[in-house]
Amino acid sequence: MPGAIIDGFRIEERVHQGGMAALWSVSRADATTPMLMKVPKTGEGEDPAAIVGFEMEQMILPRLSGVHVAQFIAAGDFAVQPYIVMERIPRKSLIRRLPELPLSYAEVAEIGVKIAAALDDLHRQHAIHLDVKPSNIMFCPSGEAALVDFGLSHHDLLPDLMQEEFRLPFATAPYMSPEQLLGVRSDPRSDQFALGALLYFFSTGVRPFGASQTMYGMRRRLWRDPVPPRPTIHPGCRRACYAAWRPSRRGAIRRWRSSRST
């Protein structure tokens, strides 16, 4: 594939291979901006979610702007070669910090504020990410957080293809909100829940709701509070975690309505 040219974009090297898509660095004669091409897995036997998620991202990404998302450049459809080309920002994934957990309160608070600002910006653009997790959060050289991978996202002004296509909830188990488990994909506070779970994880080194992938294991969060963070954790961080992912049995409506509050 390196050296191939698709709609004027020259394929260079593969920079990431995920479960549903690969990322390639690409260039174009008339462009000076570094670019990435996302190509979904579409072969026989591949997960249909890869196709539907890619369609969602094709619809949503061109409608997003600002410093917290990579800017959309071009797209190709399934008739020839499906792809999305977006700007490539030199940035570091939050997932690289996992070996360092738990982090200090000051650092977790700083990370939390930056992610909350990115989510707030996204929500103001009618979109909900619905898969907030360390591997989908990048930090730009400017220090701001950027969100990637909108394959599971919801946009208020666009058809939600994931909603009808799959009866089982699609998201990353440790960060999935109770309402997502129940099939609700239209509440921005689902992202707040995931952020709370992430802050808890980064503060303690332990995932608040475990990492079970089974429905039974995931549904426990519907009725059971997680173990409170260790008493040694800073009270401010403890409050932020709880307020962000307050469980649904007391009503999702008690969760903070805006990421900026977080």
Add this chain to the structure above:
Amino acid sequence: MRIALFADIHANRPAFAACLAQARDLGAQRTVLLGDYVGYGADPEWTVTTVRDLVDQGAAAVRGNHDSAVGNPNERLNHAAQVAIEWTRGELGRPERQFLDALPLALREDERLYVHADASSPESWRYVTDALDAARSMDATSARVTFCGHVHVPMLYTMSATGKLTAFAPRTGAAIPLLPGRRWLAVLGSVGQPRDGNPAASFAMLDTARGELTYWRAAYDVEAAATRIRNNGLPLWLADRLSRGE
């Protein structure tokens, strides 16, 4: 190319005039008319004449059940609609009636199908009100995108390659990409008698170059249209419902 699509005008002159003006402002280069030009409203002659002029200029137009009922007394309509159609027959001259009778039930243009109601049996005038209706209609045509009206409530359905249906209530002014790997059925709202709680006239614009569909609303003088209905002795309910959008 930017295509303006109108459905269920129902002889509402101020509503249709407002939609045509807004579509022009939005850069419409072609017009598609999805039937039911008459019935309910009090300006059938002006509406049919306007539609005929648009067709003469290259617009695509199909026939709706109210248009069909003008020349066919056997078409079944509710009581108020029946009263309005009987009055309409007296308002239309022979050329206008012949024009309506000659309109096709469906038209195919590239990857698009234009039809008034469910495409699986256009002459049956079945409504497309849910995903099952939409699937039946989409299964009956090879067209990738179907446009219809008849329901008076704007809605958009899409079918994946695996046959899964998604229903979506579109927001005014928000462009929706009609992804090429999917099939789509767009139910347009009504120009002349919206029934989704919003009295503003409803229409849509398709941008074929960008592959995007946008639903629009046009404010118009509802009271003027209602007064015309009352002054012509048509059922009062047909006038009152316009301001409520029902």
